[in-house]
Amino acid sequence: MNLRKYITLTRAGMMESLHFRTSAFVTILGNMIYLVIIYYLWKAIYASTGTGIVNGMTFEATMIYLVLATALFYFMEMYLVWNMGRDIQSGGIVLKLIRPMSFKKYMFFSCSGSFVMSFFMTFVPTALIVYFVTNGAIYLGSNLLFFIISVIFGLLINFYVDFFVGTICLYTESVWGINIMKEVVVLLLSGASIPLAFFPESLRNVVMVLPFQAIYNTPLNLLIRHNLNNFDRITMIGIQLFWVVILSIITSLFWKKAVRQITVNGG
Amino acid sequence: MNKKGLRFYMRIYKKILAQDLKSKLSYRADFVISSIGMIFTNISAFITLWILFQNFPTVMGWNYHEMLFLYGFSLIALTPVQCFFDNNWSLRYYVFSGDFIKYCFRPINIFFYYISEVFDIKGVGQFLFGIGTLIYSWQKLEMGMSVLIFIKLIFALVTASLFMVALMNVAAATCFWLMGTGYIMVTAFKFKDYAKYPITIFNTVFRFVFTFIIPIAFIAYYPSLVFLRPDEIPILTWISPLIGVLFFYISYKIWMKGAISYDGTGS
Numbered sequence: 346m347n348l349r350k351y352i353t354l355t356r357a358g359m360m361e362s363l364h365f366r367t368s369a370f371v372t373i374l375g376n377m378i379y380l381v382i383i384y385y386l387w388k389a390i391y392a393s394t395g396t397g398i399v400n401g402m403t404f405e406a407t408m409i410y411l412v413l414a415t416a417l418f419y420f421m422e423m424y425l426v427w428n429m430g431r432d433i434q435s436g437g438i439v440l441k442l443i444r445p446m447s448f449k450k451y452m453f454f455s456c457s458g459s460f461v462m463s464f465f466m467t468f469v470p471t472a473l474i475v476y477f478v479t480n481g482a483i484y485l486g487s488n489l490l491f492f493i494i495s496v497i498f499g500l501l502i503n504f505y506v507d508f509f510v511g512t513i514c515l516y517t518e519s520v521w522g523i524n525i526m527k528e529v530v531v532l533l534l535s536g537a538s539i540p541l542a543f544f545p546e547s548l549r550n551v552v553m554v555l556p557f558q559a560i561y562n563t564p565l566n567l568l569i570r571h572n573l574n575n576f577d578r579i580t581m582i583g584i585q586l587f588w589v590v591i592l593s594i595i596t597s598l599f600w601k602k603a604v605r606q607i608t609v610n611g612g
Numbered sequence: 613m614n615k616k617g618l619r620f621y622m623r624i625y626k627k628i629l630a631q632d633l634k635s636k637l638s639y640r641a642d643f644v645i646s647s648i649g650m651i652f653t654n655i656s657a658f659i660t661l662w663i664l665f666q667n668f669p670t671v672m673g674w675n676y677h678e679m680l681f682l683y684g685f686s687l688i689a690l691t692p693v694q695c696f697f698d699n700n701w702s703l704r705y706y707v708f709s710g711d712f713i714k715y716c717f718r719p720i721n722i723f724f725y726y727i728s729e730v731f732d733i734k735g736v737g738q739f740l741f742g743i744g745t746l747i748y749s750w751q752k753l754e755m756g757m758s759v760l761i762f763i764k765l766i767f768a769l770v771t772a773s774l775f776m777v778a779l780m781n782v783a784a785a786t787c788f789w790l791m792g793t794g795y796i797m798v799t800a801f802k803f804k805d806y807a808k809y810p811i812t813i814f815n816t817v818f819r820f821v822f823t824f825i826i827p828i829a830f831i832a833y834y835p836s837l838v839f840l841r842p843d844e845i846p847i848l849t850w851i852s853p854l855i856g857v858l859f860f861y862i863s864y865k866i867w868m869k870g871a872i873s874y875d876g877t878g879s
Contacts, residue, residue: 367790367795368794368795371795371796371799372795372799374799375795375798375799375802378803378826379802379806381818382806382809385813385814385815385818386671386809386813388813389671389672389813390664390667390668390671392672393668393669393670393671393672393673394668399667399668400667517641517642517645518641518642519639519641519642519645519646521642521646521649522642522645522646522647522648522649522650522734523645523649524649525646525649525650525652525653526648526649526652529649529652529653529656530652530656532656533656533659533660538660539660539663539664543663543664543666543667544663545663545666548663
């Protein structure tokens with residue numbers, strides 16, 4: 346495998362995302378307002394309970410979880426379904442299909458540049474702020490290593506889910522509806538909007554056997570939770586790896602089947 | 613230019629609307645999928661609320677059914693911006709490509725003509741879901757119904773709908789002066805998701821912000837007080853129709869200022 350061609354794509358993506366600074370600023374501003382709202386919402390919720398701990402989570406732990414989940418969400422957001430959908434509708438996809446690398450790899454490495462940038466521009470600053478504001482509620486140790494591995498797996502799972510949904514667009518040629526369904530399902534079932542600890546038992550059991558919780562929930566738990574031993578951590582990463590492999594196979598098979606569907610009107 | 617009567621505009625609106633619906637009907641699958649996507653969003657927000665109240669009986673004195681009322685109310689109040697003002701989302705493409713110039717040459721109001729060109733049918737799904745939620749919570753809260761209350765409800769909903777329309781008009785109009793303003797639209801549109809929370813959870817600073825600067829508190833909270841807390845209706849609820857019209861008027865003026873100063877791309 347010739348790595349150079351992939352790294353070129355990563356670099357191009359990094360430069361591209363540096364170009365859109367105003368948009369990054371507006372997005373961060375919108376995010377801060379979002380964080381303000383969830384801060385007050387959960388503060389009100391905790392104030393109404395009288396006890397400081399709900400489902401084993403303190404207010405502080407819930408906030409750390411939600412803030413970092415939001416940061417992870419923005420870091421992993423790649424608008425892949427949109428981009429694939431636009432390519433399918435415009436016919437521009439043919440130019441990408443004839444490249445000397447598989448379409449899936451091409452898409453992944455084109456997105457990878459913005460991952461690198463947003464990891465350092467949004468996630469790392471957020472994590473640092475959380476670290477200093479909470480006086481070290483995130484402890485620094487071997488968990489960081491597990492966290493990094495887990496983030497990469499989470500990223501891959503997220504990518505495969507997006508790619509799978511983007512492939513569906515080959516059949517439907519409708520993007521908005523498909524994309525919003527995916528977004529809603531992932532946000533809810535991954536525990537990004539409410540920590541999974543708050544889910545009712547039965548619902549949580551269902552969620553735990555789905556791949557979505559491995560996107561944000563696993564890396565965050567590895568980073569935040571103190572009471573995990575190495576066996577737990579390796580199991581959690583093993584489950585992620587399982588999903589990476591399964592989803593990689595499924596998306597490849599589905600793509601191979603679906604790509605025959607493409608109809609491009611002239612061009 | 614603005615001197616033509618209301619009846620003239622109604623007649624034109626009907627004609628433009630018919631054209632748009634005809635073209636939409638040729639993409640039936642897209643319509644179905646988009647509507648399902650819309651319902652997905654609403655169901656997910658509903659589940660989120662449900663999960664929260666599984667853990668906490670009340671939030672700041674607001675119980676589950678009252679929160680559902682706010683949510684249902686906000687969904688209905690957000691229908692007009694979804695159905696009638698959806699073309700704002702395309703404004704930046706028209707402005708960027710130069711196609712916007714065609715609207716400047718019509719002998720009718722530019723804002724009216726531009727906005728009336730698209731009717732977004734998928735908002736209807738949200739509307740029905742909102743009505744269902746409102747009726748359900750209304751019954752659970754055992755509130756009475758009379759002709760007077762019904763008139764009040766309609767009036768409150770119409771008033772509430774003005775705020776989000778105004779917000780989106782301003783967000784869309786930014787594209788007359790800035791490039792790549794999709795992010796501003798996305799960020800502004802996200803505010804609607806926070807409309808369903810009672811404003812009392814915030815501290816004074818953010819109460820002020822969400823009342824007078826980003827007026828999302830008027831989308832559900834202030835008008836709902838008429839029904840949920842009839843004994844303690846604040847002055848802001850009474851004057852909210854005036855504020856709504858004012859916000860709408862300002863947004864319209866900003867939009868028109870951009871449109872009139874638009875000088876095309878020369879093509």
